[in-house]
Amino acid sequence: MLDTFILTPLDGAYVILLCILIGIVIIKNVPAVLHTPLMSGANAISGIIIIGGAIQLMHEPIHFNMSTIISALGVFIGTINVSGGFFVTHRMLKMFNQKKRKA
Amino acid sequence: MLDTFILTPLDGAYVILLCILIGIVIIKNVPAVLHTPLMSGANAISGIIIIGGAIQLMHEPIHFNMSTIISALGVFIGTINVSGGFFVTHRMLKMFNQKKRKA
Amino acid sequence: MMKTIGILKESNGVSVVTLTPFNVEKLKELCTVMVETEAGHQAGFSDEAYAMAGATIISDREQLVNDADILLTHSATVDLSGNKKRKVVIGSHNILDDYSRILSFQDPLVDLYSLTLLPRTTKAQSMDVLSSMAAMSGYQAVLYGLNKLGTIAPMMSSAGGTLQPAKVLVLGAGVAGLQAIATAKRLGAIVHAFDVRKQTKSEVESLGASFIEIVGAKEDEASGGYAIEQDEDFTTKVQESIATFSKEANLIITTARIPGKPAPKLITKKMVDDMQLGSVIVDLAADTGGNCAYTENQKEHQLENVLIIGNSSVFNTVATSTSILLGNNYFTFVKYLMSKNQMETPDEILDGTRITANGKVVNERVIAEINTY
Amino acid sequence: MMKTIGILKESNGVSVVTLTPFNVEKLKELCTVMVETEAGHQAGFSDEAYAMAGATIISDREQLVNDADILLTHSATVDLSGNKKRKVVIGSHNILDDYSRILSFQDPLVDLYSLTLLPRTTKAQSMDVLSSMAAMSGYQAVLYGLNKLGTIAPMMSSAGGTLQPAKVLVLGAGVAGLQAIATAKRLGAIVHAFDVRKQTKSEVESLGASFIEIVGAKEDEASGGYAIEQDEDFTTKVQESIATFSKEANLIITTARIPGKPAPKLITKKMVDDMQLGSVIVDLAADTGGNCAYTENQKEHQLENVLIIGNSSVFNTVATSTSILLGNNYFTFVKYLMSKNQMETPDEILDGTRITANGKVVNERVIAEINTY
C-alpha cells in the first residue's frame, strides 16, 4: 500500500492555497511596529520578478537589440528593488536590535 | 510556455512542509485562554484515524471475524474521540461567547 | 536711571509676600529692589535671603513707600499721605466687592493696578493671582478641613475593623474647587462635586470624582469663563439636589462665587442642621457672603453637629507655596508693565487692571460696578 | 445575672472613647452597658446614639465606677477609693514607661488589664490598641504636619511656576511610620524612610518610598517584632546618614520607639539647626523622650527655622476613626475575656495583659521591668 504515498495530482492547488494561508497567518498577529519591515521584506521578495527577466536573457542568444536591453533594464531595476528592500529592512531591524542589546 | 504550470514533482514535500509551517504559525500567537480549546480541537482532528479503520472495513467483505470486530471497535472509540472532542470544544467556546454577547 | 521697586510687608494676617528672593534675583538687573524688614518671614523667606538676592532691606516703611517707583503690596492698605513721587502701586484688591479699598490709593501721583481684574485670557494666566490663590486655597481647604475632621479620608481595612472612606462634597468647580477635588481624591475620599458651568463636568470627571448633574443653569459666553447669577427656581432645585449629598458628607468645601456679586447660597441652614455630627464645612467664598447660610467671614464656629469655617484666604497657611506662585505672577506683571510703559497703545492686560490713573478711577469694570449702585 | 460594663469619659485631652454605639449595640445582649455622660461626644458619638444602641447614660461618675463589673477607660485614672465591688478594669496604660500609672488601680477588689501589653501575635491583632493608635497617629501626623507647613505636598506645574514636591522623611517604619509613608505618598510627596529592622525595607518599598539603608543594626528575634536598643557607634552612623536627608526635608515624622526604653535619639540639635526655614518635625515618640533632641512632650515649639511638634497622641484629633478601631479592639477583648473567664487555664493574651490581680502586680513583663530599676 505504500506506493500510494505520492500525493494526488491536486497538489499544485494545495501548494498555492497553503501559501496563501501561510501568508495570512504569518501576518495576522504581527505587532504594529513590524508592519513596515514586513512590508519592506515582502516588497523585496516580490522583486523575484527579475527571474523572469533572467529567463528572457538566457532564452535567446544575446543580440543587444531592443528586447535584450529592455529585459536587462528590467532585471536591473528589479535588482535595485530586491537589494534596496533588503537593506532597508536590515537598517530598520538593526536599530531595533541595538536597542534591545543595550537594554 | 503555459504548460509548465504543473508544479515540480517535489510537491508532496512542499505540502507536508507547508502543513508543518502552518501548524506552527497558527499556534504561535494564540492567547493562553485558547490553549485548551485548541488542544481539544487538534485532538478531535487526530481522530481522523478512524478513516484507517473505515478503509479496513471497506477493504474486505465483512465477515464479522476478529479483525472486523477490532476494526469496528477502533472506528467506534475513534469516533468517540472525534465527536467528544468537538463537543467539548464547542462547550468551552459557548461559555466564551455567551460572556461576550452579554458584555 | 533704574526704577526702584518696593516690597511691603503685608498686614491683617496675610502671610504671603509679593516677590520671593528668586524673583528679586531676576529683577535686580532691571531695577533696585527694596524690601521691608520681615516682609517674607512668614512665607518662609528670610531677610538674609532677600539681601543675598540683591535687595536692600529697609526697616522704615514710610521711606520705602516714598522712594519706590513701583510699590508692591498684595492686599495691605498703604499710608500715602506723605508721598511726593509719581508711582505705580500694584496689588490684588477685591475692588468689585469692596469699593472702599480704592480710597486709600486715590492720590494724584499714584496709578493703582489690581491683578484681581486681570482678563482671564490664556496669555494673562502667568500673572493670574486669583488662580494662584484659588489653587492653594483649594488644596489647603481640604487639608485644613480634614484636620478638623474626626475621621480619616481613605478607606482602611484593619484588624480593628474597616474604616469607611470620608465623603467630600465640593461646590463650585473652578480653580479652587478642582484643586480641592484632586487633593481629596488623592487621599482616598469619595468626592462629589457640582458647578453651574456645564463644561466643568468633564473637568470634574477627569479627576475621578462624580459630577452632580442638575439641568437648567444659565450660562453666559460673555462672562469670560465666569459663572453668572442664577434665578431662584434653579437655586432651590440645586439646594434640594445637594441636600441628599450634604446629609452624607463628612467634609464640604464650597468655592462658588460670581465676580462682583454676593456668593450664591447653596447650603441652607436646614441642610446644615441635617448634617452628621462631627462634619465640617470650609467655605472659601466667605468673603463675599459665603455659600452656606451659617458662614461668617474669618470665623470658625462650631454648631451642634457641624464646624463651619468661613475663610477665603486659607492660602495664607501655605504661604511659602502661595508666595512662590504670587511672586512669579507679580514678577511677570511688573516686567510686562515695564516693557509696555513707553507706548500708550491700548493693552488688554494693562487697561483691564488699571484702577486709577493719577488718582482718578479709569477702570471700565469698576466704573460700571459703581454706577449700578 | 448579666454583667455590667461601664464606659468612662476620658480626661486630659484624650478625646477617644473605649466603645462606640456600634459595639454597645452588639454587647447589649451579653451585658448591661452604662455610659458616662458625654463620654463619646468628642469622638463624634452623642449620648443619644449610645442610648439608642441600648446603653444607660449615667451622669454620676462615682456611681458608674462602683456599679460596673467591667470598667473601661482608655487612659484616664479612676478614683476607686469608694469601690465596693469586685471588678475588672480594662484600659491602655503606658505602664512599662510609667510605672506610677498602676498605683491608682491597686485595689484588692480590682483586676487591671492593659491592652498595651498584648502579645503581638497574629491572633491578638484584633485587640491591638497600639496598632490602632499608631495607624491613626501615622496618618494624622502627616496631615497635621503638612498643615503647619508653608509648602504643599505634591508637585504642581502651574502658570505661576512649578512648585516642587515636599520632601518627607519618616524615621521608624512600624505601624505608624508605614501609615505616615502611605499618606505622604498619596499626597504626592517624595518620601524617604529609615528603620533598624531589616524587614521593613520591603515594606517601605512596597509603598513606593525609598528606604535609607544603613548596615550594622542589631536585631533580636525574641523581641516579638519590636526593635531593640542599638549601640552608640551605630546610632552615630545613623545620625550622620540621616543628616543628609533631614537637611533637605520639609517634614520629618519620627516614630521610632523601643518598648520600655527611652526612644532612640535619631535627630540631634545640630541636625535640626541645619534644617530649612519653615520645616516641621512631628515627633510621635515624644512620650518616651522623643526621637529628636529638641522634642518636648505635648508641646509645639517654634525654633528659628523649625517647628517641633512633640505629640504621641495626635490620634486624638481623628478621634472618631480612632474610636471605631479602639472600640472594636476593646469589644473583642471584652468578649474574649468573658468567654474565658470561667476556666483558669493559662492564656497568652489574658496573662500577658493582666497587670494586677486582686490588687497585686502579677504581670511578668512589668515585674521584670520593676526589678531592673
Place this chain on the structure above:
Amino acid sequence: MILGGNIGILAAAFSFIVGMMMLGSPDKAARGNRLLVLGMILALASTILVQSATHVEVPWLGIGVILAIVVIGTVIGRQVSYKFELTKMPELVSLFNGFGGAAAGLIGIVGLYTEESSGDMMSTLILSISVFLGFMTFSGSYIAFLKLGGKYKMRIPNNRSLTVFTLAISMLIIGLLLTHIDAELFIPTLLSLVVLSLLNGVFFASSIGGGDMPILISVLNGFTGALTAIAGVYFGSTIMILAGVFVTATGVILTFQMCKAMNTTLQKVLVGSTHFFAGGAESQGYEEIKETTSTKVATDLVLTKKVVIVPGFGLAVAKAQKACRELKNKLKQADIELKFVIHPVAGRMPGHMNVLLAEAGIEYSDILDLENGNEYLEEADLCLVIGANDVVNISAENDESSTIHGMPIVQTYKAKKVVVIKRSLSAGYAGIKNPLFEMENTDLL
C-alpha cells in the same frame, strides 16, 4: 467520482487548517470548531466515496457498518462530553485523547494481522509503531486524566527507569515482528506489545509532575498526530497524512507555548522535576500539592462568572496591583465579576491593601471586607490568592494548636476553586504552615 472524492479531501484539509486558524482567535473560535466538524465529515465521506470507486463492487455492508458505528460513537461522545462539569474540560480532553490512541492501536493491530501474510517490512514497522504509540497514548492519557482530577494517588518508584525499560522491550518486540516470526507466536507477541505499550504509558505519565499535566496531554496529543500521519502513509490516505502532520505540528508548538507560559522547559518536564514546589514541598512538610499553570488559570478564568482576589503582602512586594487592575478590566469586558476581599490584617500595616488598590484605581464598591467577602466567596467560582498566606490559613479555623487559632480568615475554601499565587511554599509573617495549600480544590501557580 474519484476526482470528486479528491476535491472533497482537499476541501477537508482546508477546513482543518482554516478551522484551526479560527480556533486561535477568540471571536472566531466557535465558527472554527464548526468548520472542523465539517472537515471531518467531508474527509470521511470523501474517503468512502474514493474507496467505493476503487472497489469493483460498492461494499454497502461495510459502509453501513461504518455509518452505524459513527452515529453511535457520535452520540456517546456527546453524552460523555456533557456529563462533566465545565471546570473538568482539561480532564475530558485527555480522556478523549486516550480514546484516539486506543483507536489507532486497534486499527494497527488489525493492520498487522492483515499484513502478516504479506510480510511487507515497511508496513509492519509502521503498524507496530502505530500499535505501540496508540496504546501508550491511551494509558498515558488515562493516567493524566486521573491525575488532573486528583484521583491518582499511586506512587510508583523508579518511574523513569521503568519507562525506559518498557520502551526498550517494546522496541525489541517490534524488531521481532519485523523478522517474520512464526504464525503461532504472532498473537502472543502482539499481545505482549500491547501490554508493554500500556505499561509504558502508565510509567511515563506517572513520572511527570501534577502541575505539568497539561503539557503531558499536549505531548500525547502530538503522539496521536504523528501516529495518524504514519498510519496515513500506510493507508495511502492524503487527508490522514495531512491532518496527522498538522496535528503533530500544532501539538509540538502548543507544548512549547505551554512550557513557556509555565516558565519551564520540555526537558525539565520530561526528565527532571525541577519545579519549584516539588523540591520545597517535602522539606517544608507539605504533601499533595497540586500545581497549576497560567494556561489553566486563564482557561478557568474564562469559564467563571464570579472571581475573587485575596491580596496579601506579596502583592505589595511584587507591586502587582496594576496587573490586578488590568485583569479586572479584561474580566469586565467578558462580563465576569471580580471582587477584592481585604482581610483586616493583610499586608504589614492597617490599610496596606487599601492603599495599593486605591493606587491601582480599583473602585471602593469592588472591595469587600472580611464578612461580606466570606459571604461572597460562597458564590465565587474562582479565588485567586495573590501573595497572601496567613490571612487565608485554614489552621486558624481548624487547628486548635495553631498559634493563630481563632483569628478570622478569608474563607477561600468556600470558592469552587482556589489558586494560590506566590513565589514558593514558604510561610508568611506568622511563620507557620498553611494547610490550605493541600486542599482538594486548591492549586498553586
Place this chain on the structure above:
Amino acid sequence: MILGGNIGILAAAFSFIVGMMMLGSPDKAARGNRLLVLGMILALASTILVQSATHVEVPWLGIGVILAIVVIGTVIGRQVSYKFELTKMPELVSLFNGFGGAAAGLIGIVGLYTEESSGDMMSTLILSISVFLGFMTFSGSYIAFLKLGGKYKMRIPNNRSLTVFTLAISMLIIGLLLTHIDAELFIPTLLSLVVLSLLNGVFFASSIGGGDMPILISVLNGFTGALTAIAGVYFGSTIMILAGVFVTATGVILTFQMCKAMNTTLQKVLVGSTHFFAGGAESQGYEEIKETTSTKVATDLVLTKKVVIVPGFGLAVAKAQKACRELKNKLKQADIELKFVIHPVAGRMPGHMNVLLAEAGIEYSDILDLENGNEYLEEADLCLVIGANDVVNISAENDESSTIHGMPIVQTYKAKKVVVIKRSLSAGYAGIKNPLFEMENTDLL
C-alpha cells in the same frame, strides 16, 4: 542538475516563508531578513541552473550579463537605501516598490514583443496585465513616495473618475492586443498602454488621502505580488508563482491589518475620504494636514532614542495616563528615554497634569517643566502631543494678532518629528486655530 535546481527552488520557497515568519517576531526579525536574502540568492541561482540545463548550450553570455547587472543593481540599491534618514524608511519602501513594478512592466513588454509572433492569447493577456499593473504600480508608488515626504502638492480634480477612465481605456487596449493587431500598430499600442498605466497609477495614488499612504503602499505591494505570480505562470517558474502568491497574501492581510490599526476600512480608503480630519480640516480652515497612522507612529517610536509626551486636557478627559505609563515601560525596555513636559497651564487647573501623572505612577524625575522641557525637545526625536492644543500653539510665538500671543509654549516643533493625538481638529480652551498642525514635521493621528 535539474533536480538540484528544483531542490534549490524548494529551499528558496521555504526560506521566503520561514524568513517572513521570523520577520514577524521582534527578536528573530533580523535573522529572518538574512534568510530572505538567502532565499533570493538560491532562487536566482537555481533558476539559472535549471535554465542552463534545459538549453542545448549553456548561455554563458546571458548568465554573465545577468550576474553583472545583479551585482551593479545590488550596489546601487544599497546606496539608495543608505542615503535616506531612518525616519524616511516608509518612503523608501514605496520607492523600491515602484522599481519592482517598473521591472515587471519592462519584462512584460519584452515578453509581449516576443510573443507577438506566436500569438498565444493566454500569454498575451498575462503579459499585458503585467505591463499595466507594473507601470501603474510604478507611478502610483512614486506618488506615494512624494506624498509621504510631503513633497507632492499637486491637486488633480476628479482623480477618481480619471482613475476609472484610464483603467477602462487600458482594458480596451489590452483587448486590442489580444486580437492580433497589425504589426506596425503594435509598438504604438504598447506605448499607449504604458502611458495609460502610468497615468492610472498617478490618478489612483493622488485620490488617496495623505494619512492613508501606508495602506496604499501595501495595496501596491500586493499588486506587485499578484503580477509576479501571473508572470510566474507565463515563465513557468514555480518560485515566481509561490513568492508572488505569498507576497499577495501577506500584502492583502497587511493591508487589512493596517486598516484596522487606523480604524478605517479599505473601502473607505479607496472610495471615499471618510477620514476624520479630511472633513473637519477644510471647515476649520486648515490646509496641508498630514495624517499618520498608529502603525507609522509605532515604527517611528522604535526608531527613536528620546521621546517626549506633551499631555493636555484631552489626556485627562480620555484618562490616558495609565496608557502613557505602559508606553513608558515598553520604551524603557527598548532603552528609549521618555519624558513628560508639563506646560504651566496644561489642563484645567494648576497641577492638573501632575495629578494625573502621579496617579499613573510616573516618577518626578521624568517630568520636565516648560524651560527644561523646551531644552530637552531640541534633542528629542519624536514628540507626542496627547490631547493638548493651546499649550503647543505656535501662534503664541509667531502671530502678533493671536489672542494668546506672548504666552510661552511647549516648543514641540523643535523635535525632529511631532505627532498630535486628539479626536479632531477642533480648538482648545482658547478657541483658536493651531498652525502647528500644518507644519512639515507634524503629523496627526
